[in-house]
Amino acid sequence: MARGLPRAMWSARELVDRLARQSPARLAIGVFAGVVAVFTALLSSPWATASGQRAPFVDALFTATSAVCVTGLVTVPTGSYWSGAGIATIAVAIKIGGLGVMTLASILGLAVSRRIGLTQRLLTASETKTTRLGEVGSLVRTVIVTSTALEVAIALVLLPRFHMLREGWGEAAWHSLFYAISAFNNAGFVPTVEGLQPYATDWWILAPIMVGVFIGALGFPVLLDMGKHLREPRRWNLHAKLTLTTSALLVGLGALLITAVEWTNPLTFGPLDVGDKVLTGLFAGIMPRSGGFSTVPVGDMHQASWLLDDALMFVGGGSASTAGGIKVTTLAVMLLAIVAEARGDADVEAFGRRIPRAALQVAIAVSLVSATLVLVASLVLLQITDWKLDEVLFEVISAFATCGLSTGNTHRLPDAGKYVLTVLMFIGRTGTMTLAAALALRNRRRVIRFPEERPIIG
Template sequence: MARGGPGVIWRAREYVDRAARHSPARLALGVFALVIAIVTLLLSTPWAVAAGHRAPFADALFTATSATTVTGLVVVPTGSYWSSAGLVVILVAIQVGGLGVMTLASLLGMAVSRRIGLTQRLLVSSETKETRLGEVGSLIRTVIIASVTLEALIALFLFPRFLMYDESAGKAAWHSVFYAVSSFNNAGFVPTTYGLDPFASDWWVLLPIIVGVFIGSLGFPVILNVARHLREPRRWSLHSKLTITTSVGLVILGAVLIAVLEWRNPATFGDLDLSGRTLASLFAGVMPRSGGFSTVDVGHMHESTWLVTDALMFVGGGSASTAGGIKVTTLAVMLLAILAEGRGDRDVEAYGRRIPREALQVAIAVTMVSATFVLVASLLLLTITGQPLDSVLFIAISAFATCGLSTGLALPEEAKYVLVVLMFIGRTGTMTLAAALALRNRRRVIRLPEERPIIG
């Protein structure tokens, strides 16, 4: 046994190192699935549940997947069902999941091989949109430092208010840290039994959460690029400009539309004062970025508001961010292509740069594949639950976009497994999943003659 142990470890390290070099996308998915399995195992223990019994496997798996994929959907009340130890496990899963699938795989590969190879550098470069390969190793450290720093700042803002809300110093600190990590990672988990309902009109609590969700949804490439050239916006990358402008535009559009639709709804915004309604509208406009928090009962919103939220959730946040969805740059590229086609321009351009045709092809592929996953999941959920389409579509998009907003739809066990798969696919990304399952890259030497079909 003494001789066999090190041999097994050595072979495992050799296997992981080989996988990191030859199939990094598969390794990333495998590591992410392993994290979910470990969190599920921990949440299945009696000490993770407040009542001291074992959580049902479906509930433990669902919560583990939702936390690791930073979704926020729950099948049991987080603040009352899980013990303090269970909440710590959930918090760690949120933090690990927020680092990203590719970054997580690269950290494992670096721990195994003690260095980052070219394949891994290219992989992390693709995830973080960092083009200078020599900086990828330091970039991973920067991502971790930036995450912890921003979360600490959010927690410092929240701590005094929670302390004033008749909480002990220990509870106030714990809730501040939990909300900070959950908001920056766009997770949407709440550690308290009362949630954010008591703070529906409290700018002190909700504004830091709004800022945390918005910054987290921009993505690390944008955060680092803007930080490097904070006083020189002209030097911001095209990706940063598209992400910021599209995100701000969607937040404003979403907040205005939701305000118009819910302003006089007595079950949501109707009982709030002017300041409270304004804050609730802004909060509801930001949360579909993938934040998943809510200060009012989403189930009592109008169906028209659900439809607006569906669209915002499906778009999601920025690439290589803690948010889900098809990403705002995907939407921006398609809108710019439509504008260019309407003008009769040959090239798709933005901010003095030409966007390559390959980017448009990827944007279309991501959108169509994502819509297909949501469609198939909605059909399965309709069959399993027998609930109306609007409620089923809402939770399907929320799961795929790792948003976490819910109308309160009751989920049988079969539906939980459908959403688990949907959350995993939504977080790992359709393109990553396709790369992981692909056996080889097909490159054609001979190209066929061109012929244009009739469109429209």
């Protein structure tokens, strides 16, 4: 028996290695689906609900997928429906989903063998978009150290404030830790029924959460590069510069436009003074990146704000981050290509670097596939619900971009609609290109190439 167990483990490792070499994307999706299945089973247990009764399968699956995919959409109120153990389970699912299954696979490999093997490096490189295998080890350390350190820092900042708001130290510590994990991982889950609305004008509560969401949405490769050249921003690579620049522009533009639209809305910004409007507007500008928190009822906002949120959610955050969407670098590359075409430049350039044409092709593919998925899901929900187009589009984009903002209608979805959003959240987290690779739609080699001829565009 002692000899059989190592053989079984070795056979399983060989199977995983073989699958990783043949199709790392399929392995990534399979492992991620397995994690969702585990947390679905846990949330389906009687101890996970406040009532002590089993949650319906569709609600357990939806919540587990939303937590593992760090989305934040819910079909049942988190603070009142789930028990303390259930909420703690959701927090663990958020942490695992934020780190990324392939990153965790490398961590486990490191813990067992004291080193990261080639297979684990390939898997993590696929998950984190790291191009050089030598960076994977340092990236894994950055993931663990940075995420944990920032979550602890956010929790420590929030702890005294929650205690000052008449919470006991134990309750304050739990709420601080949960919000810290949910913020850095861009999950958008809240442990109480009221959420963050009671703290809509509290800088002490909202500022750490905004910082955590913004940093978490940058992506671990950006944090790794910034850490290497902390005092020399000029040496940051192109990806880091594009991510930081585009993210800052989107946050600033989003906050400005949403504040302008909602300035006189009596149901949202209207009753607030100027300082509180600025805080609420900044918070509303950052959250669509994939944070998913809200301090004012999203359902009471103007439809123009919904449209702005749709656009910001669809773009999302940085690559290999806890955020979703098509990613800010995808938008940046396409905008740079438009500028280059308008100028008549043959090359797409930024920050003294030339962007390869293959990057533009991937950006276009990601955008079109994402838009198609949003379109198809919207058509399905329009058929099975009595919702208006703006309501459907908001929920669909929020699910696909793993954002979690909602007009307050998610709980009214029929079971079929919940399954549609569950699939969207899963695809949004695993990535459209990863899914395409898993279906063997990429890396097709051609022996014979046809003659080139340019069609008329426009």
